[in-house]
Amino acid sequence: MKRFEKHIFVCENKRHDGHPRGCCFDKGSPAVREKFKTRLKELGVNSDIRANVSGCLDACEFGVTVVVYPEQTWYGGVTINDVEEIIQSHIINNIPVDRLLIKDKRFHKDGIKV
């Protein structure tokens, strides 16, 4: 089955104030998701590429977390200033944005390091 060429999930989990792990919500993830949605629509690709909110992706320590399927590419510490580069490089041209990839080995169980 295929409905979307790319499906982008942006963590918007919110924890209570002072939680030791922090949360993507408080680091600005709603604005990141909104920018993805806005730009995809402006580019006219929003029927093939969708950006969705997700619950906790358990990558809290890396900052605002974004995972792109079907390739399962994990980005950490994403800000609104990174969205255009992710769209142009990865989403449209299939070249992941290396500097934002999560390097932790837990995200590389296939053994393919970035």
Added chain:
Amino acid sequence: MKRFEKHIFVCENKRHDGHPRGCCFDKGSPAVREKFKTRLKELGVNSDIRANVSGCLDACEFGVTVVVYPEQTWYGGVTINDVEEIIQSHIINNIPVDRLLIKDKRFHKDGIKV
């Protein structure tokens, strides 16, 4: 990159009462997600398989919507009584549950019908 063998997203979008498209939340999706999470933990596979809430997956008319990545399998009208079958058949044995697959052509842009 690979962190999860399977990543299950359950729509928990909530619309206002009386909205013509309805919403997964009001059809019981929080309980569906909770059952996925509980069973994956009980089965001891929750480090490789994750169930997450997602925002609107735009399949409202098919009932509670679940999409499984990386294979992008779309299920509609999922109830808590379907969760065990999806886990045992699809998640563990890679055999999608045919009766729950969304048949609409928009979900088969690859031309592969179920």
